[in-house]
Amino acid sequence: MFPRKELRIRVMSRLYRVVMALLLLAEVSSFGEETSNPGIVARITREGLEYAHRHGVATLKNERSNIKLPDFSGLFSFSWLGEVSYDFHSLKIHHFVVQHSELELLPQRGVGAFLFNDYVSLSGMWKVKKAFMSLAGSFDLSVDGIIMSVSLNLGKDHFGRPTASVGHCSSSIGRVSIDISGNLSWMLNLFQERIEKNLKNMLEQKICNVVRKAVTSRLQPYLQTLPVTWMIDEVAGIDYRLVGAPLVSSQSLDMLFKGEFFNRRQRSPIPFEAPAIMLPQKHDRMIYFAVSEYVFNTASWVYCQNKRMNFIIRNEHLMNLTKLSNHQSAKKWRKQHSNPSCLSQANAPLTTTLSCFSNSFLLLLLQFPLNSPMSLHTSSFRVLIPKLARLYPNMEMELEVSPESAPFLILTPGNVTIMAVVDIQAFALLPKSSDRMPLFQLRGRTNISITIDVSSSRIFGSMTTGSTLKLELKQSNVGVFNVQLMETIFNYYAQHTIYPSLNAKLEEGFPLPLPRDIYLNSLVLQIHKNFLLFGANID
Template sequence: MARLYCIAVALLLLAEVSRFGEGASNPGFVVRITRKGLEYARQYGVAILKKELSTMELPNFSGSYKVSWILTVSYEFNWLKIKRFELRDTDLSLHPGQGVRASLSNSYMSVRGNWKVKKAFITLEGTFDLSVDGISISVSLNLGKHQSGQPTASVAHCSNSIGQVRIAISGHLSWILKLFHEKIENSVKNILEQKICEMVRKSTVSYLEPYLRTLPVTLMIDQVAGIDYSLVGAPQVTSQFLDTSFKGEFFGQSLHSPVLFDAPPIRMPQKYDHMVYFAVSEYVFNTASQVYYQAGRMNFTIKNEHIPLDSPVHLHTSSFQTIVPQLTRLYPNMELELEMSPESAPFLMFIPGNMTLMPVVDIQAFVLLPNPSDRKPLFQLRVRTNISATISVSSGRITGSVTTGSKLKLELKHSNVRLFSVQLMEAVLNYYALHTIYPYLNAKLEAGFPLPLPRDTTLNSLELQIHKDFLLLGANID
């Protein structure tokens, strides 16, 4: 079940929903399944359905039949076992504005069992082989919403028909049964018509519904944040694909503040090379930025111990003698610390082929006094820069990294040690950014966040593209 079949069905079921979790103007996350994905899903669906129908238990049946005006016999058919089941012609089709239809036709089944005939104190018995041709099944599915916010599946309609039943009877005096084979064949046909849809409903309850419950509604990322993957609207069905929209919004676990900006519309390109496409709006990343900013997790301190040993400039007053001459006179042979905090949550911007951040960061410099618990503020800088971001996907998680897009530009906001050369300070901080700040950020971004995938699902043949306002990931699924 842990293949695209399950993902496809989980998404296709949503096509039966007319209203589900409305409220958001635009989704942060869209999953598109293409006809290529549907075909892959159909193949696995056929395999699973064949396995389920092949294990279908057929009940014993009995009756009586008047052979002639003087002879009435009782018969029993038992130990019915399905020996072979073939699903020949199958179709999974998209119907714009209606949903998805699954149909199976021209299928075949063979059954073997025992028969017994009684007349007074005489009992005759033997075996029989039954062939059933022209089995057709049509199924439509409906989806509801569990109180937990997860989808639930149920069979809205199931119908089937049996084309022709033939019975081959062996055993002593089996000619008696052949006299009323039509009655027996009709009985078998009625049993099968009832049991097939019963098995479809049972499979939905036993397999599909539990699998749907593995689709995440919320995922905890760490102690600070989680992500909301609840549905925000009815899926859009066309003749070529099915789109399902998710909220895709980060939230704080301790402080769940409302998002004060809207998700931009996602205009997905007409691409059908992969089975499934994930469109991840910049909204997803920017809600994450807001949550971590509000939690204070974007603030960090650079200490001398963080500076590489081979660095030409350490966080020490002697290293800053040329840049800030007053430091060595006021605070000889003392270490420094730099506290960094963004002025606001930095937002990631998507343009075709590129992702950038333009954060504005305050840097406060301190000198560490001989008493380890004391430190004195020295100066405050405002830093502006352009950062390039790279996104990758591994094991169903979106991860990131950043590199410098432009050098840091500094502005002196306040100084307790007189004026000094901002240009020289820029050179020092650009070195720190390259060797300390960016590696620190990349270590944090390496954890990433998961895609909304059911259990045991892996992606392959990945293709990443950056479009205006969103990232597009094309993938096939094992």
């Protein structure tokens, strides 16, 4: 039975490995502080709890041969010989039967583990000593009617990591039976009843000590593997601290994580709050993750603050676009947008005519080499901005593109969108100087559609244009001009340069707060107001 307890503890450790904080439930009183809304909620359902239970029992049975059981010893007295010490050692488990076991959620308290009427049989060696006399032999031991009840509480340390402790533990043993063999085994058999009683009392007293020791030495260190922060790159990391008490009901356990990106160079408060997350009550998976739009928007804010969303368009970028003119994608674009007869449509609406001109202008950009008049050069914009070439003749230009503010992701049922507003500032590069002259500033607006997906351990995505980029003139040092003719240029550049660059980052994704050796499968994804919800089963 003593071994049984040791086994029980290994199960506890395995169970938490299997279901990320599953075995340890916190009492709400463990968390007294006021907390903000979480960015991520991890929910363990009853299906997940049942999986942990099955896995734990199977682990207990499969690993019985690997469990090292403690030795036990005692004293007995002969009237004519005096006190004789005995020692039972080299114990091995041969048979282990779990008649009934339960792992259940205790609302507002924690997680309970219960074992009833279990049976363990084992064998080992015995030795008795008296003065200079020493005798040895073997024995078989059976322990049945084992009953044990353990509840675990979960707290958090000042780093925001989970902590585990035993809130309650009780155990009892129905019967201990020992069969002793070997030289002079009759001497021990005379005291069999007393030895069995001593073993029973000792096991009942020490089982809970073994449980507490295992929680402290095995389970608690494993909990420390749950990530509190995760460094994404040289700019940003993610804060995965616990922000509130686990919410325990009869159907589920919710763990609340901050889920906030932060600036690695200089951490500062995020200037907006996370919205509340209302998880649906219907479940068909073992574990769920609710990821608030707050998580993505803190990432946008951090990268925007670090100017990682800023782009500079120079002549060499147009050279890359020129190379694309011979590429299949550029040919396809040219076929879709080229309309040789559009200039002859005298009665065409003004918007159609402007679109035709802008498409034709981009086609010229794609067809001329960099050293031709059609490049990012003041002379190339002569038709669009006549005053520009007169004020700054034969000068190269560059365009700075930056978000007007951090673009925020908006989650509505079934949809993920971003409304992006960017500033486009044009400069003339003065010859033989590092100075730049500001020419004009545009504001661009577009809707971006986001596709979100999940793998066994990460969230990732990709973006596509939900609408074309629309430009308006904010300020000009080179006179008023029609910006619609420039929209196609920027749309093409965004589609072939900016979006691929951002998608490369999105495809890397960011990790989920999972303990070591936990992998997810059978994933399902739903988009709710303010949060993504995906469910999974556990390998």
